[in-house]
Amino acid sequence: MSAESLLVILSGIPWTLAITAGAFTMGAILGIPLCAMRVSRSWLLRSMAIVIVLILRSVPPIVWLFLLYFGIGSGFFQVGPMQASIVALGLITGANLSEIYRGALKSIHPGQWEASHALNMPRWSVFIDIMVPQLVRVILPSATSYIIGLLKDSAIASTVGVTEIAFQANFISRRHFQGLEVFAVAGLFYILISLPVAAVARYSDGVLRAKVAR
Amino acid sequence: MSDLFTFWLENLPTMIDGLIVSLEVTGVALAVGIPLGLLLALGVQSRTLAVRWATMAVVEIGRGAPALIMLQFFYFGLPQAGVSLTSFSAAAFALAWTTSAYTSEIIRAGLEAVPYGQKEAAAAVGFTHTDALRYIIVPQGLRVAAPALLGFSILMLQATSLCFAIALPELLSQAYMIGTNTFQYLPILILAGILYALICIPATIAVSLLERSLSRHTA
Numbered sequence: 001m002s003a004e005s006l007l008v009i010l011s012g013i014p015w016t017l018a019i020t021a022g023a024f025t026m027g028a029i030l031g032i033p034l035c036a037m038r039v040s041r042s043w044l045l046r047s048m049a050i051v052i053v054l055i056l057r058s059v060p061p062i063v064w065l066f067l068l069y070f071g072i073g074s075g076f077f078q079v080g081p082m083q084a085s086i087v088a089l090g091l092i093t094g095a096n097l098s099e100i101y102r103g104a105l106k107s108i109h110p111g112q113w114e115a116s117h118a119l120n121m122p123r124w125s126v127f128i129d130i131m132v133p134q135l136v137r138v139i140l141p142s143a144t145s146y147i148i149g150l151l152k153d154s155a156i157a158s159t160v161g162v163t164e165i166a167f168q169a170n171f172i173s174r175r176h177f178q179g180l181e182v183f184a185v186a187g188l189f190y191i192l193i194s195l196p197v198a199a200v201a202r203y204s205d206g207v208l209r210a211k212v213a214r
Numbered sequence: 215m216s217d218l219f220t221f222w223l224e225n226l227p228t229m230i231d232g233l234i235v236s237l238e239v240t241g242v243a244l245a246v247g248i249p250l251g252l253l254l255a256l257g258v259q260s261r262t263l264a265v266r267w268a269t270m271a272v273v274e275i276g277r278g279a280p281a282l283i284m285l286q287f288f289y290f291g292l293p294q295a296g297v298s299l300t301s302f303s304a305a306a307f308a309l310a311w312t313t314s315a316y317t318s319e320i321i322r323a324g325l326e327a328v329p330y331g332q333k334e335a336a337a338a339v340g341f342t343h344t345d346a347l348r349y350i351i352v353p354q355g356l357r358v359a360a361p362a363l364l365g366f367s368i369l370m371l372q373a374t375s376l377c378f379a380i381a382l383p384e385l386l387s388q389a390y391m392i393g394t395n396t397f398q399y400l401p402i403l404i405l406a407g408i409l410y411a412l413i414c415i416p417a418t419i420a421v422s423l424l425e426r427s428l429s430r431h432t433a
Contacts, residue, residue: 173286
């Protein structure tokens with residue numbers, strides 16, 4: 001494979017990273033209200049959250065992407081390929097992260113809520129000063145491994161024409177009829193990008209989990 | 215509104231055809247991938263260094279590379295090496311590889327959940343290593359892994375939608391084709407989403423119920 005082809009595939013990396021980062025940020029924010037609804041005292045909010053999460057997770061990412069890009073984008077208003085990819089993956093990420101958040105909330109011993117209540121701490125302060133530092137420690141390992149999954153899912157953006165790794169690989173393989181090495185190299189790039197993220201995940205899993213009070 | 219339903223009804227047979235293809239690919243990928251995943255799970259624990267490294271490479275590539283890239287590698291890449299696959303067999307091979315890589319990790323976790331004492335007890339009563347695996351470790355490990363494997367199977371059905379990229383006439387490809395012909399992308403894609411959800415939502419609920427009933431005695 002020529003150096004030129006390699007450079008073209010390399011030029012897709014920033015786009016892949018941008019979709020991953022954008023979708024994760026959106027999902028991380030969206031997950032908070034979803035999780036709050038899921039653990040709320042109101043029966044209605046709880047069942048709404050369950051239904052939303054179930055629907056978001058039961059339709060494949062690429063179908064969400066097409067719904068946004070071809071479905072909504074071709075009729076009511078314009079949606080760019082990049083926006084559509086980030087929003088589609090961001091919605092699913094939100095649903096998945098809300099479950100990760102909920103798992104983290106469960107991992108905090110109920111005695112801590114009772115103790116902070118007994119000390120008459122304001123509710124907001126309990127959350128920010130006591131819960132959040134512990135939540136982050138539990139969430140971080142699962143969130144990092146989720147990012148790796150998201151990185152690979154971002155390849156679907158190639159189907160709507162975002163010029164990320166998979167798109168460039170497709171482009172080169174069609175032009176030079178050398179799909180074998182092109183797709184092998186593209187796959188390798190995804191693995192190489194996920195290595196540092198995986199290292200962070202493994203490190204944080206070992207160090208941070210041990211610090212959580214039981 | 216009734217326009218929408220007549221449009222859906224008109225195109226439902228084509229969509230069902232697509233859904234059947236999706237289910238067939240899922241079935242083949244799981245039928246080939248899960249037994250392979252068991253072999254890989256055993257291979258990763260092998261005492262032979264070469265076997266361990268080889269299986270780890272297969273697993274890491276299968277998990278590390280996006281399924282979309284795998285599909286395109288098999289469909290657009292292999293013809294260059296003189297192996298031309300139909301889109302169905304390319305999809306089956308690629309997704310079976312991905313399945314085996316992911317399920318090997320699930321099954322490995324299941325096997326590790328079997329207490330070590332059972333292996334020792336098996337050795338003590340004179341089981342060979344293979345027999346201990348065959349009659350004692352693997353059956354219990356698979357039982358532990360079952361809910362996670364079913365959950366993964368649901369994800370695999372969703373992953374077949376990626377076969378759109380290699381022109382396999384599965385559900386999403388059919389929806390896209392109808393969309394291109396009629397310019398009614400939104401309604402037909404919504405129908406595709408509903409069809410996926412109709413399978414995946416009950417399946418997800420069933421898996422979580424199964425998980426709960428299996429863990430009732432351990433928790």
